[in-house]
Amino acid sequence: xxxxxxxxxxxxxxxxxxxxxxxxxxxxxxxxxxxxxxxxxxxxxxxxxxxxxxxxxxxxxxxxxxxxxxxxxxxxxxxxxxxxxxxxxxxxxxxxxxxxxxxxxxxxxxxxxxxxxxxxxxxxxxxxxxxxxxxxxxxxxxxxxxxxxxxxxxxxxxxxxxxxxxxxxxxxxxxxxxxxxxxxxxxxxxxxxxxxxxxxxxxxxxxxxxxxxxxxxxxxxxxxxxxxxxxxxxxxxxxxxxxxxxxxxxxxxxxxxxxxxxxxxxxxxxxxxxxxxxxxxxxxxxxxxxxxxxxxxxxxxxxxxxxxxxxxxxxxxxxxxxxxxxxxxxxxxxxxxxxx
Amino acid sequence: xxxxxxxxxxxxxxxxxxxxxxxxxxxxxxxxxxxxxxxxxxxxxxxxxxxxxxxxxxxxxxxxxxxxxxxxxxxxxxxxxxxxxxxxxxxxxxxxxxxxxxxxxxxxxxxxxxxxxxxxxxxxxxxxxxxxxxxxxxxxxxxxxxxxxxxxxxxxxxxxxxxxxxxxxxxxxxxxxxxxxxxxxxxxxxxxxxxxxxxxxxxxxxxxxxxxxxxxxxxxxxxxxxxxxxxxxxxxxxxxxxxxxxxxxxxxxxxxxxxxxxxxxxxxxxxxxxxxxxxxxxxxxxxxxxxxxxxxxxxxxxxxxxxxxxxxxxxxxxxxxxxxxxxxxxxxxxxxxxxx
DNA sequence: TTTATTTACGCAATCGTTCCCGGTAAATAC
DNA sequence: GTATTTACCGGGAACGATTGCGTAAATAAA
Numbered sequence: 245x246x247x248x249x250x251x252x253x254x255x256x257x258x259x260x261x262x263x264x265x266x267x268x269x270x271x272x273x274x275x276x277x278x279x280x281x282x283x284x285x286x287x288x289x290x291x292x293x294x295x296x297x298x299x300x301x302x303x304x305x306x307x308x309x310x311x312x313x314x315x316x317x318x319x320x321x322x323x324x325x326x327x328x329x330x331x332x333x334x335x336x337x338x339x340x341x342x343x344x345x346x347x348x349x350x351x352x353x354x355x356x357x358x359x360x361x362x363x364x365x366x367x368x369x370x371x372x373x374x375x376x377x378x379x380x381x382x383x384x385x386x387x388x389x390x391x392x393x394x395x396x397x398x399x400x401x402x403x404x405x406x407x408x409x410x411x412x413x414x415x416x417x418x419x420x421x422x423x424x425x426x427x428x429x430x431x432x433x434x435x436x437x438x439x440x441x442x443x444x445x446x447x448x449x450x451x452x453x454x455x456x457x458x459x460x461x462x463x464x465x466x467x468x469x470x471x472x473x474x475x476x477x478x479x480x481x482x483x484x485x486x487x488x489x490x491x492x493x494x495x496x497x498x499x500x501x502x503x504x505x506x507x508x509x510x511x512x513x514x515x516x517x518x519x520x521x522x523x524x525x526x527x528x529x530x531x532x533x534x535x536x537x538x539x540x541x542x543x544x545x546x547x548x549x550x551x552x553x554x555x556x557x558x559x560x561x562x563x564x565x566x567x568x569x570x571x572x573x574x575x576x577x578x579x580x581x582x583x584x
Numbered sequence: 585x586x587x588x589x590x591x592x593x594x595x596x597x598x599x600x601x602x603x604x605x606x607x608x609x610x611x612x613x614x615x616x617x618x619x620x621x622x623x624x625x626x627x628x629x630x631x632x633x634x635x636x637x638x639x640x641x642x643x644x645x646x647x648x649x650x651x652x653x654x655x656x657x658x659x660x661x662x663x664x665x666x667x668x669x670x671x672x673x674x675x676x677x678x679x680x681x682x683x684x685x686x687x688x689x690x691x692x693x694x695x696x697x698x699x700x701x702x703x704x705x706x707x708x709x710x711x712x713x714x715x716x717x718x719x720x721x722x723x724x725x726x727x728x729x730x731x732x733x734x735x736x737x738x739x740x741x742x743x744x745x746x747x748x749x750x751x752x753x754x755x756x757x758x759x760x761x762x763x764x765x766x767x768x769x770x771x772x773x774x775x776x777x778x779x780x781x782x783x784x785x786x787x788x789x790x791x792x793x794x795x796x797x798x799x800x801x802x803x804x805x806x807x808x809x810x811x812x813x814x815x816x817x818x819x820x821x822x823x824x825x826x827x828x829x830x831x832x833x834x835x836x837x838x839x840x841x842x843x844x845x846x847x848x849x850x851x852x853x854x855x856x857x858x859x860x861x862x863x864x865x866x867x868x869x870x871x872x873x874x875x876x877x878x879x880x881x882x883x884x885x886x887x888x889x890x891x892x893x894x895x896x897x898x899x900x901x902x903x904x905x906x907x908x909x910x911x912x913x914x915x916x917x918x919x920x921x922x923x924x
Numbered sequence: 925t926t927t928a929t930t931t932a933c934g935c936a937a938t939c940g941t942t943c944c945c946g947g948t949a950a951a952t953a954c
Numbered sequence: 955g956t957a958t959t960t961a962c963c964g965g966g967a968a969c970g971a972t973t974g975c976g977t978a979a980a981t982a983a984a
Binding site: 263264268276280302303305 | 936940941
């Protein structure tokens with residue numbers, strides 16, 4: 245099935261003009277008389293002419309579309325980020341092409357190759373938990389592809405980055421637990437390779453230190469797939485709970501891990517917060533409706549998406565290569581509810 | 585900033601061949617000798633040649649990308665649908681370009697114009713609650729743009745449609761409430777213009793009829809923006825509760841309405857299910873963790889996305905214009921929990 | 925009246941691929 | 955030894971829009 249569109253050539257033929265005149269008239273060039281412009285514009289309107297963006301892209305050597313790679317769309321945090329990206333991109337006439345890595349480095353690489361086959365002007369990416377080899381990304385960056393990292397960043401690559409204040413978020417959450425009297429705080433961290441994990445762990449560590457609570461290494465567990473697989477949360481929790489000194493509170497390192505943790509506790513009939521308190525990073529707007537209403541650290545996901553899109557667009561539209569890059573750190577919000 | 589890519593022309597120059605030979609070698613044409621093919625392929629591999637999709641699109645007159653318009657990405661149902669679409673599209677080498685209507689007919693139209701300016705090969709759309717005028721969509725369809733409707737369909741336009749079994753879902757939910765002893769069942773329907781609303785309302789009506797419970801028209805309320813605005817849920821609930829015959833159960837017509845309803849009940853200290861039972865359509869995977877765990881009708885969102893994508897691709901890739909269209913009705917799942 | 929300048933438009937190249945036509949050599953058939 | 959086929963490759967025209975350059979006519983300046 246073909247969708248036959250009206251082209252500039254058709255208009256030129258029908259009006260007995262050249263394609264250049266039509267093109268210029270449509271772009272309101274000063275080289276075309278008002279009379280001709282009117283004729284062209286009216287006719288274009290009548291036949292419903294829409295410039296072919298593909299042809300424009302080829303000519304202008306840009307596609308007016310940006311690629312976005314996240315681990316999963318159906319994740320409240322990332323869907324909000326995408327929402328923010330979309331809002332800014334749309335205003336500037338850019339398309340947003342979305343791809344999901346599903347936390348797989350292999351799928352991420354495939355998406356990367358796919359998106360960059362000359363069809364995107366820039367990339368916003370939040371790397372997968374599995375990603376250890378950044379060489380392809382680095383090569384793309386060196387070859388001049390504008391890239392902005394959001395949430396999960398890579399230190400090695402110098403470009404704009406947009407993150408939540410993970411350190412302070414984790415610090416505040418841990419401090420809050422301590423103030424509530426919890427001293428044995430277990431942590432279910434995301435994959436240890438991720439920037440967010442390291443920052444959040446650091447906030448946790450410092451909050452304990454500042455409260456003079458000794459850090460127990462066996463209170464720290466990792467969910468290598470970011471909670472994508474429920475069993476890893478299960479085994480992390482089991483590990484924490486079978487120790488001689490059991491935790492009295494849990495700090496969860498991501499959206500999926502937080503809700504997964506609650507699911508585990510419910511299954512095992514562990515009461516919250518009486519038996520075990522729970523706080524975690526989360527961006528679902530349902531947390532206050534949960535049982536118990538969950539204390540969470542909420543990230544400004546929508547704003548992060550907006551920021552990364554506008555940074556990317558500035559990169560794309562700047563004439564000369566940039567070398568001054570910024571890392572935007574957006575503050576998190578601590579919402580205290582019944583679970584702590 | 586430009587991102588200089590290797591072209592077929594570069595390879596031709598460096599190898600002392602013509603562009604046609606290189607192109608044919610890369611496409612494994614029988615007109616090229618094995619030796620030449622190997623030389624070209626090796627060199628292309630070495631310099632990291634990626635065909636320019638924009639140029640291919642222009643030449644082949646197709647963009648290998650499909651447009652998706654939903655009301656909101658950050659909605660569990662639609663993000664799952666998109667996930668399904670993405671999975672199929674990706675396998676077939678298609679890009680997915682996503683746009684959000686935010687339940688606004690105006691934004692929907694803008695998205696439509698934008699996506700169809702020759703840059704998409706087909707469209708998957710779930711119309712907004714506000715959409716009353718389908719003429720633009722119809723015109724596009726008549727001009728040959730392959731379109732598949734998902735979830736919220738338009739009867740007037742004959743093409744493939746993918747929906748959940750809204751009628752049976754609503755019927756089962758209502759029947760379940762009746763079996764539990766609830767007889768005064770209020771309904772918070774989505775916008776009355778939507779196909780899903782009508783189908784769900786019909787299921788509700790028939791279930792009451794089959795149980796010989798008289799239908800009270802004042803038990804039916806509408807949320808015109810699909811729960812996008814919390815206040816409409818609030819006023820609908822207030823309306824239901826101030827009647828002389830108050831409902832003893834609520835059936836909510838969409839994801840946002842269901843959780844909004846629970847939010848309202850929590851705010852007003854209405855106990856569920858003692859004071860008021862609640863069941864609704866919802867696709868969040870958190871419903872069992874809510875307080876109380878929510879009984880819901882769950883739609884096969886991911887599968888619906890997959891189905892609509894494969895139907896669209898079949899439409900796109902069929903040589904001749906189709907005139908046999910199917911409406912795929914996928915069954916819903918009734919999950920009974922504590923709220924009823 | 926002659927020359928310079930402006931106005932308004934057409935020609936043709938370009939972006940990167942693909943593909944229809946050829947063309948030339950070697951290989952085979954007659 | 956000629957005719958025909960086969961294998962292999964290049965030239966060049968598309969796809970649709972943009973734009974530098976050239977040029978006729980119209981106007982202004984000399």
